[in-house]
Amino acid sequence: xPQLKPPYxxxxxxxxxxxVINNVETLMNVPLIMQRTPDWFHTLGTENxxxxxxxxxxxxxxxxxx
Numbered sequence: 001x002p003q004l005k006p007p008y009x010x011x012x013x014x015x016x017x018x019x020v021i022n023n024v025e026t027l028m029n030v031p032l033i034m035q036r037t038p039d040w041f042h043t044l045g046t047e048n049x050x051x052x053x054x055x056x057x058x059x060x061x062x063x064x065x066x
Contacts, residue, residue, distance in 0.1 A: 025053075 033041045042050045
């Protein structure tokens with residue numbers, strides 16, 4: 001039997017109610033930017049990639065040619 005996936009945020013939230021949140025990561029940064037300043041937010045990250053970005057690096061398990 002296929003594994004059931006949770007609803008996408010653009011469709012429904014964790015309790016299956018409609019939502020308009022498209023990017024939770026961005027939404028969570030708004031209070032900090034409002035509290036401090038856009039210039040402050042721009043100082044985070046790197047010179048070529050200012051701000052924050054959540055990311056992950058993964059490797060295929062058992063991949064011999066990677």
